[in-house]
Amino acid sequence: MIIEAHGLRKTFTTRSRKGTQTVEAVRGVDLEVEKGEIFGVLGPNGAGKTTTIRMLATLITPDAGTATVAGHDLLKEPAAVRTKLGYVSQAGGVEDTTSARAQIMMAAKIHAMADPKRAAAEVLERFDLTEMADRPGRTLSGGQKRRVAIALGLVHNPPLLFLDEPTTGLDPQNRANLWDRIRQLRESGTSVLLSTHYLDEADALCDRLVIVDHGQIVAEGTPGDLKREVSGDVITLRVDDPERAADTLKPYARETRVDEDLLRVYVDDGEHTLPALLRALEEQGLGLSSIALDRSTLDDVFLAKTGRTLRDAGAAA
Numbered sequence: 001m002i003i004e005a006h007g008l009r010k011t012f013t014t015r016s017r018k019g020t021q022t023v024e025a026v027r028g029v030d031l032e033v034e035k036g037e038i039f040g041v042l043g044p045n046g047a048g049k050t051t052t053i054r055m056l057a058t059l060i061t062p063d064a065g066t067a068t069v070a071g072h073d074l075l076k077e078p079a080a081v082r083t084k085l086g087y088v089s090q091a092g093g094v095e096d097t098t099s100a101r102a103q104i105m106m107a108a109k110i111h112a113m114a115d116p117k118r119a120a121a122e123v124l125e126r127f128d129l130t131e132m133a134d135r136p137g138r139t140l141s142g143g144q145k146r147r148v149a150i151a152l153g154l155v156h157n158p159p160l161l162f163l164d165e166p167t168t169g170l171d172p173q174n175r176a177n178l179w180d181r182i183r184q185l186r187e188s189g190t191s192v193l194l195s196t197h198y199l200d201e202a203d204a205l206c207d208r209l210v211i212v213d214h215g216q217i218v219a220e221g222t223p224g225d226l227k228r229e230v231s232g233d234v235i236t237l238r239v240d241d242p243e244r245a246a247d248t249l250k251p252y253a254r255e256t257r258v259d260e261d262l263l264r265v266y267v268d269d270g271e272h273t274l275p276a277l278l279r280a281l282e283e284q285g286l287g288l289s290s291i292a293l294d295r296s297t298l299d300d301v302f303l304a305k306t307g308r309t310l311r312d313a314g315a316a317a
């Protein structure tokens with residue numbers, strides 16, 4: 001196990017002229033991350049993902065809880081933990097005026113590496129950055145900057161890398177490219193803990209994940225397990241009277257959910273259930289304007305656990 005955390009908590013108190021405001025950002029989080037896996041923390045904006053990562057990366061101290069990170073006690077041996085991890089923040093931390101090479105060499109020196117020049121050259125090559133390594137940071141594209149940020153986090157070859165929302169703001173091509181690079185990290189033996197509010201990212205990239213909402217874990221497992229737990233298929237119907245349609249279709253479904261004029265029907269086998277559903281609606285004289293059959297997604301898991309979709313919860317799914 002590369003991370004084992006129990007009961008992590010963090011409350012922020014801010015004081016302003018309007019008074020004191022308290023936010024319980026993380027409310028008792030347990031995490032177990034295996035060596036060599038890509039582990040995801042999926043949740044909407046403000047769910048507590050960054051706070052959780054920052055606690056595990058020794059950047060802020062938990063109010064309660066214990067953790068062992070890369071073999072060291074988080075609270076008693078923070079300096080030792082720090083030598084074992086790379087941390088790439090949401091903002092990325094790439095400077096505008098200095099070159100990627102200079103920034104990475106500086107990071108190598110901070111980590112007291114024997115040959116900073118060589119270490120920088122190696123990691124630049126690994127991330128296909130050699131060609132643009134000597135240009136000022138501001139001249140790099142969004143995708144290139146993100147690669148430099150990850151290279152900065154990896155220059156000392158840590159066994160564990162934290163990536164806070166690594167692909168936010170990237171176009172689809174750069175996202176796919178970064179996903180491949182994160183997978184390559186796993187292949188080279190690096191354990192990765194990443195946060196994301198993208199369902200497809202968690203689904204495509206993570207070996208296991210937790211879904212967090214309001215500072216708590218609401219579900220945990222492999223993407224496949226989580227989706228199976230919710231149900232096999234989702235039939236989404238646009239009907240005249242969704243509440244009455246839900247009552248009509250209940251006998252055929254594991255679960256039904258009404259979301260404004262949409263009715264979601266969770267079933268084991270959509271293809272074979274669909275004809276019976278259509279007959280039942282027709283018998284009840286319920287008008288139907290559209291129908292879709294999909295495999296359940298992680299958003300259905302989120303919906304089942306929290307009563308909201310990730311989209312409703314404020315994330316760009």
Ligand SMILES: Nc1ncnc2c1ncn2[C@@H]1O[C@H](COP(=O)(O)OP(=O)(O)OP(=O)(O)O)[C@@H](O)[C@H]1O
Pocket residue numbers: 012013014023024025043044045046047048049050051052197
């Ligand atoms: N330093 C701070 N002071 C006060 N409140 C904070 C601080 N840091 C985070 N919070 C609050 O704690 C809650 C959790 O924030 P956090 O950044 O961990 O969420 P997140 O899941 O990473 O969200 P996002 O996806 O938007 O980054 C939010 O309500 C946030 O406003």
